Amino acid sequence: MPAPPRIAFLGTGLMGAPMARNLLRAGFPVTAWNRSRAKAEALRPDGATIAGDAAAAVRDADLVILMLENGPIVEEVLFRAGTAAAIRPGTVVADMSSIKPAEAQGHAARLAGQGIRHLDAPVSGGTVGAEAGTLAIMAGGEAEAFARAQAALTAMGRPVHVGPHGAGQLAKLANQIIVGVTIGAVAEALMLAQRGGADPAKVREALRGGFAESRVLDLHAERMIARDFTTRGRSVTHLKDLDNALDAGRRLALAETPYTALTAELFRTLLSHAGDLDHSGLLVELERRNPGQVA
Amino acid sequence: MPAPPRIAFLGTGLMGAPMARNLLRAGFPVTAWNRSRAKAEALRPDGATIAGDAAAAVRDADLVILMLENGPIVEEVLFRAGTAAAIRPGTVVADMSSIKPAEAQGHAARLAGQGIRHLDAPVSGGTVGAEAGTLAIMAGGEAEAFARAQAALTAMGRPVHVGPHGAGQLAKLANQIIVGVTIGAVAEALMLAQRGGADPAKVREALRGGFAESRVLDLHAERMIARDFTTRGRSVTHLKDLDNALDAGRRLALAETPYTALTAELFRTLLSHAGDLDHSGLLVELERRNPGQVA
Numbered sequence: 001m002p003a004p005p006r007i008a009f010l011g012t013g014l015m016g017a018p019m020a021r022n023l024l025r026a027g028f029p030v031t032a033w034n035r036s037r038a039k040a041e042a043l044r045p046d047g048a049t050i051a052g053d054a055a056a057a058v059r060d061a062d063l064v065i066l067m068l069e070n071g072p073i074v075e076e077v078l079f080r081a082g083t084a085a086a087i088r089p090g091t092v093v094a095d096m097s098s099i100k101p102a103e104a105q106g107h108a109a110r111l112a113g114q115g116i117r118h119l120d121a122p123v124s125g126g127t128v129g130a131e132a133g134t135l136a137i138m139a140g141g142e143a144e145a146f147a148r149a150q151a152a153l154t155a156m157g158r159p160v161h162v163g164p165h166g167a168g169q170l171a172k173l174a175n176q177i178i179v180g181v182t183i184g185a186v187a188e189a190l191m192l193a194q195r196g197g198a199d200p201a202k203v204r205e206a207l208r209g210g211f212a213e214s215r216v217l218d219l220h221a222e223r224m225i226a227r228d229f230t231t232r233g234r235s236v237t238h239l240k241d242l243d244n245a246l247d248a249g250r251r252l253a254l255a256e257t258p259y260t261a262l263t264a265e266l267f268r269t270l271l272s273h274a275g276d277l278d279h280s281g282l283l284v285e286l287e288r289r290n291p292g293q294v295a
Numbered sequence: 296m297p298a299p300p301r302i303a304f305l306g307t308g309l310m311g312a313p314m315a316r317n318l319l320r321a322g323f324p325v326t327a328w329n330r331s332r333a334k335a336e337a338l339r340p341d342g343a344t345i346a347g348d349a350a351a352a353v354r355d356a357d358l359v360i361l362m363l364e365n366g367p368i369v370e371e372v373l374f375r376a377g378t379a380a381a382i383r384p385g386t387v388v389a390d391m392s393s394i395k396p397a398e399a400q401g402h403a404a405r406l407a408g409q410g411i412r413h414l415d416a417p418v419s420g421g422t423v424g425a426e427a428g429t430l431a432i433m434a435g436g437e438a439e440a441f442a443r444a445q446a447a448l449t450a451m452g453r454p455v456h457v458g459p460h461g462a463g464q465l466a467k468l469a470n471q472i473i474v475g476v477t478i479g480a481v482a483e484a485l486m487l488a489q490r491g492g493a494d495p496a497k498v499r500e501a502l503r504g505g506f507a508e509s510r511v512l513d514l515h516a517e518r519m520i521a522r523d524f525t526t527r528g529r530s531v532t533h534l535k536d537l538d539n540a541l542d543a544g545r546r547l548a549l550a551e552t553p554y555t556a557l558t559a560e561l562f563r564t565l566l567s568h569a570g571d572l573d574h575s576g577l578l579v580e581l582e583r584r585n586p587g588q589v590a
Binding site for chain 2: 004044101123124127129134136137138140158160161162163164166167170171173174175177178179181182184185186189190191192193196197198199202203205206207208209210211212213214215216217230233236247248249250253255256257258259260262266286289290291292
């Protein structure tokens with residue numbers, strides 16, 4: 001049996017730390033780096049080697065994983081800090097951060113010039129999925145690079161190769177469109193039913209198991225009914241994702257993405273009127289636009 | 296043990312026939328009537344008594360169930376054909392047809408004048424759910440009437456009492472809003488991903504099990520990917536339901552139901568350009584609005 005690939009993990013925050021832990025548990029040697037070093041040090045008891053800078057972390061790696069906040073931060077860590085120069089040719093860089101498809105394509109092109117293979121591999125499932133190792137992982141890039149990263153990705157969740165460079169990020173945007181619009185649909189439907197005198201909790205119960213069934217009807221409708229808008233999924237993050245989807249649509253010369261545009265507009269006005277509630281707070285914005293008594 | 300209530304079943308078409316069969320299997324005596332008599336006669340081998348007219352069917356019934364095409368037809372069968380006059384005071388009329396909430400409230404008020412109790416109890420789940428006895432049944436009306444109909448309704452599916460007269464029809468409209476908008480969201484997301492070079496079948500696979508999971512991502516996305524728009528759920532019916540939802544919103548003085556309005560507009564233009572496709576054909580309409588090559 002060949003030795004498992006040595007992994008450099010850059011960015012061990014709320015999501016990255018449990019993902020790195022799952023790699024360690026699965027037997028992969030991991031060298032961790034994080035901008036604020038304490039968050040990397042927390043992985044030492046789990047068996048990680050801690051690196052003082054990103055370049056040192058990647059020097060001996062066969063697979064470099066990034067889990068950072070956004071595209072500009074990925075760019076800085078990868079290209080402005082001398083990290084890319086320290087990566088050996090032939091290495092696979094799997095960027096699991098959620099960034100713009102065009103940014104991912106740019107990173108892939110720059111690394112290709114050095115003989116380094118890039119995968120965009122963003123995730124869905126939140127910290128719960130990261131801890132359980134059940135993340136949905138949407139990967140874009142060459143099939144051979146995906147094959148080489150697959151075992152490590154599988155230690156963190158369920159990877160699917162969805163297409164060429166940038167396709168993983170597009171799939172993540174597709175995910176965010178579906179989740180955001182479904183939240184809006186459930187909010188509008190429950191608002192209508194409640195204004196007409198129906199009990200929204202009973203309506204949700206009646207609809208479960210039918211064609212309207214969804215994770216959103218399960219989780220987010222419950223928050224709406226309890227009027228608990230404590231942030232689990234941030235509206236400001238969801239708006240950023242939808243704006244990235246609109247940007248991707250413009251680059252692809254799409255004339256109309258009306259569901260995405262409507263939902264981005266609702267999040268924008270929600271944020272300006274009510275602040276950064278949970279994304280199920282779309283209900284609050286729809287209610288603001290429909291003043292009048294609640295039955 | 297008291298004798299089970301005698302049931303009159305008016306309207307034994309595609310949905311009504313399997314529903315009546317489930318009542319017969321559960322031991323309820325059923326007298327069936329249908330405008331075209333042959334469809335009622337088909338229930339005779341299952342043990343149904345067949346009535347030549349609706350008034351004859353309801354005369355000895357403890358529970359009258361209607362499963363008809365729309366509000367005007369319910370009104371004609373119930374009030375213009377002398378049927379209501381033949382129903383004994385104290386009887387429960389459960390109208391399982393999908394009609395406007397305001398129509399259901401009108402019927403309830405007229406029957407109350409005769410001492411007859413009305414439930415609006417529309418269903419979701421299609422012929423598959425009707426045959427399996429697993430329909431979602433959304434009931435509006437008085438709690439006592441619901442309690443008296445509950446055993447019979449349970450023979451056909453999963454009844455939930457969601458509120459006063461009309462609330463069942465509102466819940467059904469809420470269901471149709473959520474299903475229609477979720478179809479639109481999935482269509483728009485898959486279109487974006489495909490135009491950007493991702494494989495929509497792989498994107499669907501990657502998203503399953505995450506927060507975007509839904510019956511629509513399961514069933515309707517598969518039809519979109521196979522480009523199989525053979526009608527299982529008719530666009531024309533879905534548009535009628537969304538128009539009824541918009542009408543209900545106006546009656547409740549709702550100023551904005553943007554998801555419902557957008558989806559109704561897409562179905563309307565879909566119908567004028569491509570005809571009565573399956574409701575997953577919303578993808579066809581979004582593609583028409585976004586001409587250009589498919590990657």
